Amino acid sequence: MAWPDEKTGLHVLMTADAVGGVWQYALDLSEGLRPHGVKTTIAVLGPPPSADQRAMAEAAAATLILTGLPLDWAAPSPHEAEGTGRAITRIAAHIRPDVVHLNTPALAASAAFDVPVVAVCHSCVATWWHAVKTGPLPEEFVWRTELVKRGYDSAARLLAPTHAFAQATAQAYKLLQTPIVVRNGRRAMPVTGQRQPNEFVFAAGRLWDEGKNVAVIDRVASRLTIPILAAGPLEGPNGTKVMVAHARALGRLSDAEIAQYLGAQPIFISMARYEPFGLAVLEAAQTECALVLSDIPTFRELWEDAALFVDPSDEDAIAKAIEHLLDHPKARADLGRAARKRADAYTVEAMCAGVLNAYRSVLCQNPLRPPVEGATA
Structure with missing residues (x-):
């Protein structure tokens, strides 16, 4: 597939939630990719974002779709978790992105996207359990782990934020290839506090x-x-x-x-x-x-x-x-x-460069749609 230029643009459908750090990751990435001609639509899972989180999305020029769908790790059954994946498939079919970027890889377990999928291994219940608990996985974690494994296998590219976590993920899921490391970045927040006499x-x-x-x-x-x-x-x-x-x-x-x-x-x-x-x-x-x-x-x-x-x-x-x-x-x-x-080494620019490389790679290897009209190879 030809790589769209800044005029024709690339459209990415990304999943995220407003519960943890994935929200900041998704918005910093969306804003950082915009100068490269990338438009991002974020399908929000789980609880709706707060007013200040919506303001962050507006500042990043990211389009939000508030799905109300359950988070995979909070869904009460595999049926509901798989239903979330199928719902994201329908959203993708409606808005027709060039790439689907899953910050929740388990969604790819039951989804049949007609465009390449880049999935990011931010966290999962299996690696969480091995780090925090002992003994075999409880049953409610077993089926979640199976969904994540199927999602990983369905993705065209897997990314992880550190080598340590990439290796832990590959070991936990017996992956044939270790996820590619793209370090997270964070846009520095304006410093508004002052040194105070009372330490904390x-x-x-x-x-x-x-x-x-x-x-x-x-x-x-x-x-x-x-x-x-x-x-x-x-x-x-x-x-x-x-x-x-x-x-x-x-x-x-x-x-x-x-x-x-x-x-x-x-x-x-x-x-x-x-x-x-x-x-x-x-x-x-x-x-x-x-x-x-x-x-x-x-x-x-x-x-x-x-x-x-x-x-x-x-x-x-x-x-x-x-x-x-x-x-x-x-x-x-x-x-x-x-x-x-x-x-200073963990910048949004470096994160965006790594993610863009992943997008380019899967688009070149998966010409599932005709090139965008007017784009150059």
Whole structure:
């Protein structure tokens, strides 16, 4: 297939949800691809986006389709999950994109798209379980894993945000080819906060997700001389809840509100046991926050020599790492600068270049539709 130029344009149908980091990923990607002549329509799964999330989509010039369809990992049965995939197929047949970009690869399990599919391995229940739990997968995870496997097999290209997660995915699903690594990027948020006399530690993310290990952060909060402020929802769309007794729960914050906290350059903490990439860590690094991170493969890959790494189950070591940075301001500042320097490599431009290469590759190998009129090869 010929590659459309900026005048004829390329139309991508992308799936996303407004629950976690995939939302920021989808919008940053949509905005970054626009100068390359790519128009993005986002089919939103799960709960509808909030007002500030819709404003983000408008700023990115992304067209939203609010489907009301269940998330694959929150669907009560394989029938409903497969129904979501078929519904996305119907949307694709109606709007006729050139490429389908699935941020939820399981949707390809029961879908028959007539254009190439690029799927991104952001996370999945199988790799989550292996990182967070022990023993065999529960039955409700078994059928979800089977759907994801079928989705992976149906995609023309698989992408993953880190080598560590690409390898974990290939191992969990016995893939013949390891997903191609395209690092996530994040457009830096305007820094609006100011250095404050009252120090604090900051954490952010889907707090309800057991993989984020917020229970440990909450207990560490009781050991510190400064508070831990935790931004993010305490209840997930699948009914999972977490209680916070010692940290100060801020609830879900907008990007602008998070920027205000990060602008004060607090110590940023993530003790996640499962984190395929971690956009919240990148956002903190962009504002020169010193990072205290769990010692897991993805964080080591991304932030080696730019963070303090701690065993996520060692509460005493976590508290000591934070107190060390409080007692040694020069070391803290040096660590923050190192994080900022590393963050400069994880740009939206680099992410878009990798995704564009994937689009070009599948379009050249899958001439399923006639070339766009007037396009050049």
